[in-house]
Amino acid sequence: MSLSLDGIGLVHPNGQRALQRVTLAAAGGERVAIIGPSGAGKTTLLRVAAASLRPSEGRLQALAVNPWQLSARALRRLRARIGVVHQAPPIPPRLRVVTAVLAGRLGAWSAGKALASLLYPADIAGAREVLARLDLADRLFERCDRLSGGQLQRVGIARVLYQGPELLLADEPVSALDPALADAAVGQLIAQSEASGATLVASLHAVDLALKWFPRIGGMREGVVMFDVPAREVTRAMLHELYATEGAVLPTQGNDPSALAPLQTLAQVVPIARPGCR
Amino acid sequence: MKTPTLAAPERDPQARRRATGVLLGVLVLWPMLQLAEFRPAALFESGNLKVMGGFLSAFLPPASSVEFLGLLLKATLETLAMATAGIALAFVIATPLALAMTHSLSVSRIGPGPGRWRGEAFRHGARLLLTLLRAVPELVWALLFVRALGLGPAAGVLALAITYGGMLGKVYAEILESSDTRPGRALLEAGSGRIAALAYGLLPGAAQELASYTVYRWECAVRASVVMGFVGAGGLGQLMDQSMKMLNGGEASTILLTFLLLVLLADALSAALRRLLA
Numbered sequence: 434m435s436l437s438l439d440g441i442g443l444v445h446p447n448g449q450r451a452l453q454r455v456t457l458a459a460a461g462g463e464r465v466a467i468i469g470p471s472g473a474g475k476t477t478l479l480r481v482a483a484a485s486l487r488p489s490e491g492r493l494q495a496l497a498v499n500p501w502q503l504s505a506r507a508l509r510r511l512r513a514r515i516g517v518v519h520q521a522p523p524i525p526p527r528l529r530v531v532t533a534v535l536a537g538r539l540g541a542w543s544a545g546k547a548l549a550s551l552l553y554p555a556d557i558a559g560a561r562e563v564l565a566r567l568d569l570a571d572r573l574f575e576r577c578d579r580l581s582g583g584q585l586q587r588v589g590i591a592r593v594l595y596q597g598p599e600l601l602l603a604d605e606p607v608s609a610l611d612p613a614l615a616d617a618a619v620g621q622l623i624a625q626s627e628a629s630g631a632t633l634v635a636s637l638h639a640v641d642l643a644l645k646w647f648p649r650i651g652g653m654r655e656g657v658v659m660f661d662v663p664a665r666e667v668t669r670a671m672l673h674e675l676y677a678t679e680g681a682v683l684p685t686q687g688n689d690p691s692a693l694a695p696l697q698t699l700a701q702v703v704p705i706a707r708p709g710c711r
Numbered sequence: 712m713k714t715p716t717l718a719a720p721e722r723d724p725q726a727r728r729r730a731t732g733v734l735l736g737v738l739v740l741w742p743m744l745q746l747a748e749f750r751p752a753a754l755f756e757s758g759n760l761k762v763m764g765g766f767l768s769a770f771l772p773p774a775s776s777v778e779f780l781g782l783l784l785k786a787t788l789e790t791l792a793m794a795t796a797g798i799a800l801a802f803v804i805a806t807p808l809a810l811a812m813t814h815s816l817s818v819s820r821i822g823p824g825p826g827r828w829r830g831e832a833f834r835h836g837a838r839l840l841l842t843l844l845r846a847v848p849e850l851v852w853a854l855l856f857v858r859a860l861g862l863g864p865a866a867g868v869l870a871l872a873i874t875y876g877g878m879l880g881k882v883y884a885e886i887l888e889s890s891d892t893r894p895g896r897a898l899l900e901a902g903s904g905r906i907a908a909l910a911y912g913l914l915p916g917a918a919q920e921l922a923s924y925t926v927y928r929w930e931c932a933v934r935a936s937v938v939m940g941f942v943g944a945g946g947l948g949q950l951m952d953q954s955m956k957m958l959n960g961g962e963a964s965t966i967l968l969t970f971l972l973l974v975l976l977a978d979a980l981s982a983a984l985r986r987l988l989a
Binding site: 483484485486487501503504505508509510511512513514515516517519521523524525526527528532536537539540541542544547548551596 | 818819821822823824825826891893894896897898900901902903904906907908910911912913915916918989
């Protein structure tokens with residue numbers, strides 16, 4: 434198993450419980466989308482999987498080891514093999530795009546190479562190649578504070594593509610993108626997983642996007658995994674129960690008809706138009 | 712959203728805490744002002760005004776003999792050299808200690824992971840060392856070193872390096888903690904080393920603050936080196952000491968004008984550095 438959570442629970446230091454007996458496993462190369470209302474614990478789940486948050490209970494295996502039993506050095510090497518796309522890209526505004534992307538390999542580079550790359554970028558071609566996949570190659574030498582929110586989010590994705598991780602975790606990776614770009618960006622994450630054999634676990638707000646690209650869907654609500662089934666077995670009733678607290682309308686990409694194409698089976702049963710919703 | 716939480720209270724729950732804070736502030740401050748014999752009205756009593764006026768009138772006109780200006784130039788260069796060398800040494804002392812102490816570069820706090828207690832102890836050690844360095848005023852260090860190294864700027868440089876090393880280290884660590892720490896943390900979570908996380912994640916956001924604080928400290932060092940000159944550490948202070956002892960107000964006022972120029976210079980340098988790093 435590339436990622437395995439077994440009975441994972443997590444209580445934040447303020448006493449708030451974020452995860453409750455979460456069990457979820459993904460084999461090498463598998464692609465899973467996590468959906469659910471906001472506050473469901475999706476981000477916490479991904480942070481636990483990324484060895485950034487230590488679970489309060491349960492057993493965790495990431496890339497076949499328990500991160501919290503490793504020595505500091507081994508844990509660092511493990512983290513370098515896990516890539517995380519953050520919802521808010523953690524990129525300083527003064528950094529140039531090329532530097533922000535190359536930072537993806539800092540886990541693999543020596544400190545000397547990292548510092549030298551600040552003087553002259555160590556791998557311009559590599560950065561340009563991943564940016565081109567996200568349609569941003571022309572922004573290579575621009576500063577990140579000149580980018581729009583959506584462009585910056587794609588730079589964050591490009592950084593992780595450049596990292597080339599074995600376990601790829603994406604937390605709402607396309608929340609700032611319009612439907613067409615979001616579709617393309619998720620497509621690139623899928624393509625990366627297919628090409629490198631990386632396991633991909635992504636939390637997504639738009640149900641249609643998840644159903645279109647991911648063979649397996651996990652539904653979370655209030656820190657609990659409500660279902661974990663192949664995409665074709667997801668029914669309207671399951672979705673409505675999942676999003677019960679958010680009203681009768683399911684969150685989708687918005688009213689862009691092209692994003693609904695794969696939803697043939699759901700199109701009649703799910704009221705989809707919800708403009709302004711990501 | 713999350714499980715139904717308690718209803719938000721009607722009134723601002725922080726109001727009482729703020730009122731208590733203000734009350735405590737006044738209660739603490741009032742006796743302090745009494746203890747410090749704070750009576751601003753005394754400044755304006757006619758007798759005092761006359762004494763101060765007499766003292767100041769001796770300062771005019773500023774001395775401008777060529778011989779004195781030559782001495783002044785030499786002393787100014789000596790002071791500048793003392794301050795610059797002192798700050799450079801202080802920087803060398805401060806940087807490693809600040810990096811050891813700052814929470815935003817701690818890997819073991821992520822999780823928390825292995826080596827947490829060791830890391831915590833190490834950080835406390837660095838903090839204690841920095842406190843010890845700056846607890847003794849530079850004047851006391853200077854008195855000590857003048858006895859060991861004899862009269863001259865070398866004693867001042869060492870005194871500045873020690874005290875200012877302690878100040879710079881503490882404030883560097885705190886600047887790194889109060890600017891946006893997420894980029895650095897995200898890099899550490901992706902397996903990057905501490906130096907790389909500093910260079911790619913923290914410095915882009917904090918460089919301006921760090922530079923302007925360092926230049927400000929250099930400005931303080933120029934002033935401090937004057938005070939140390941009074942105890943024989945050379946430079947403008949020694950010159951000032953001689954002028955005052957000879958009751959030569961004109962020379963003293965020329966020296967004060969030189970200080971003004973030096974502070975203006977520091978200000979311009981700081982502004983230029985901030986522009987460069989913007």
